[in-house]
Amino acid sequence: MREAEIAVEGVSFGYEKGRKILKELSFQASGTENIGLIGENGVGKSTLLKLLVGLYPEFTGTIRIGGMPVEKKNLAKIRSQIGYVFQDSDSQLFCASVDEDVAFAPRNYGLPEAEVERRVERALAMTGTLHLRDRKNYSLSGGEKKLVAIAGILSMSPDILLMDEPSAALDPKNRRRLIGILHELPQLKIIASHDMDLILDTCSRTLLMADGRIVRDGATEEILRDGELLEAHGLELPLRLQGQIEIMSGKMRTDIL
Amino acid sequence: MNRAEGAAREISRLDMLARRDQRVNRIHPLVKFLLTVGYIAAVVSFPKYDVFGLLGMMVYPIATFLLGELSVRDAFRRLRVVLPLVCVAGLFNPLLDQNRVRLGDVWISAGVLSMLTLMGKGVFSLLASYLLIATTTAEALCGALSMLRLPEAVITQFLLTFRYITVLLEEVGRMTQAYALRAPRQKGVHRKVWGPFAGQLLLRSMDRANEVYESMLLRGFSGKRFYQRQRTPLCGRDLAYGAFWLALFALFRFFPVLLLVGGIFL
Incomplete structure (x- = not known):
């Protein structure tokens, strides 16, 4: 696997003229770390992820992936290095069957059929969905769709994974499976989520977004334990930490005792 | 459903x-x-x-x-x-065409025959x-059309339209379901709502169709290579x-x- 690297410098972007969603946003990431991206609804998390893969080219500032600027001429190469898991799995699963969908990217990159086959099998095995291989996409449950969508991205063998709300629509069992998968995958990952417990479980570093900027970049534990900081930005402590912090501060919740 | x-x-x-x-x-x-x-x-x-x-x-x-x-x-x-x-x-042909034609030994109304x-x-x-x-499959048809040297834009249009129909129908399904749950005594969608309903449908399905296309792009889709394959x-x-x-x-x-x-x- 190549050395993965993301460098974002002074990036500004807006869907409408005069209304910026991202303002002079900067951060860097490299290696194989898992990075959580948190922030209120509408703060621009999904937009930032889409900018990284060049879906919205009209931004100002610079974005480099593996040293290559995100520009039209580099898009094919950049997109072969980054896997993007959409928030809505239905947007990603457009082929008729699971097998075909997972094979979509390797086939598009012109890999020989034997290699496509190997990658499909490996990706499905990694997400624990090998048994769904011959199923039709429309017959999958929400959780199965999510895992198959992740398999469809893993079959590209990307160096970087961008995930938009990966735990949405997952039941507790599949959520635990997802956490296991995220721990096992060696890629550099950016996980945008409102699921603070997922971020706490999987990410060593967290970026907190507010008002179009990264307002805090640091260790996940440190950020997610800071109740005041989270509250100031419309977020809440992870459920797992809520009880601990209340007990530590002497505020025993009698309603649940 | x-x-x-x-x-x-x-x-x-x-x-x-x-x-x-x-x-x-x-x-x-x-x-x-x-x-x-x-x-x-x-x-x-x-x-x-x-x-x-x-x-x-x-x-x-x-x-x-x-x-x-x-x-x-x-x-x-x-x-x-x-x-x-x-x-x-063809239903009106028997009325419009009153001629008679002979079939073997039998005379039959020409209008019926043409109908x-x-x-x-x-x-x-x-x-x-x-x-x-x-x-x-739609993809195989696209390959066939590209062998006929049809412009790539036309073939892509065909493929995306095929994909778009499903997206559109799913969106119609969701919206009518949401409507029916809040208007349980109505049969279908009331005509007063047809305008905003159609507008919302168009906007929402365009959004989804765009996401489907983005997802195809991000997984290496490029018309030419795809059809060649x-x-x-x-x-x-x-x-x-x-x-x-x-x-x-x-x-x-x-x-x-x-x-x-x-x-x-x-």
């Missing part, structure tokens, strides 16, 4: 039907496409009173149903919305199109299959085969 969601599933089922490994499915998509075009051209070119000549053209759909192991009942069930429209086209011919043409053309879709070489068996049917279409079109065969026995 409401009707829109049912229709979306029906399209997925049709897609799966096209992916089966039957003899007709294995015929080259370009041959099947050209055969369908040839068949429809032959069918619509029959003279308006030549209903018996037209009957001979039934042989192609019958053979394709058998070779493809397709259900005739399912075909008519899927075409049930369009078939009446096609049939209605039957028109209905036959419509039904056969629809069946041929259905059989093409039921035995050929769908192209498969034509083999002798495909050409023989195509030539056989084209010859048969020409035979039925230009010679009264059924009447000649009937004459042998009478």
Whole structure:
């Protein structure tokens, strides 16, 4: 696997003229770390992820992936290095069957059929969905769709994974499976989520977004334990930490005792 | 499941039907496409009173149903919305065309004959199109179209429209379901809401269609390479299959085969 690297410098972007969603946003990431991206609804998390893969080219500032600027001429190469898991799995699963969908990217990159086959099998095995291989996409449950969508991205063998709300629509069992998968995958990952417990479980570093900027970049534990900081930005402590912090501060919740 | 969601599933089922490994499915998509075009051209070119000549053209759909192991009942069930429209086209012919033509010893209303011919043409053309879709995937058809050197933009438009229909139907399903749950005593969507409903539908399905396209792009989709991959070489068996049917279409079109065969026995 190549050395993965993301460098974002002074990036500004807006869907409408005069209304910026991202303002002079900067951060860097490299290696194989898992990075959580948190922030209120509408703060621009999904937009930032889409900018990284060049879906919205009209931004100002610079974005480099593996040293290559995100520009039209580099898009094919950049997109072969980054896997993007959409928030809505239905947007990603457009082929008729699971097998075909997972094979979509390797086939598009012109890999020989034997290699496509190997990658499909490996990706499905990694997400624990090998048994769904011959199923039709429309017959999958929400959780199965999510895992198959992740398999469809893993079959590209990307160096970087961008995930938009990966735990949405997952039941507790599949959520635990997802956490296991995220721990096992060696890629550099950016996980945008409102699921603070997922971020706490999987990410060593967290970026907190507010008002179009990264307002805090640091260790996940440190950020997610800071109740005041989270509250100031419309977020809440992870459920797992809520009880601990209340007990530590002497505020025993009698309603649940 | 409401009707829109049912229709979306029906399209997925049709897609799966096209992916089966039957003899007709294995015929080259370009041959099947050209055969369908040839068949429809032959069918619509029959003279308006030549209903018996037209009957001979039934042989192609019958053979394709058998070779493809397709259900005739399912075909008519899927075409049930369009078939009446096609049939209605000829309903006024008996009133407009009052001539009489002689068939053997019997005089028959020319209007009735032309009505039957028109209905036959419509039904056969629809069946041929259905059989093409039921035995050929959209991607394979795109490959065939690219072999005909059609502009890439046109082929991409076709592929995305095919994908967009499902997205649109799913969105209709969601919206009508949400509407019905909040208007339990109403049948369908009230006409006062048609305007905003259609507008919302358009915006929402455009958003989703855009996401589907983005997802394709991010997984390496580029029209040219994609269609090139769908192209498969034509083999002798495909050409023989195509030539056989084209010859048969020409035979039925230009010679009264059924009447000649009937004459042998009478």
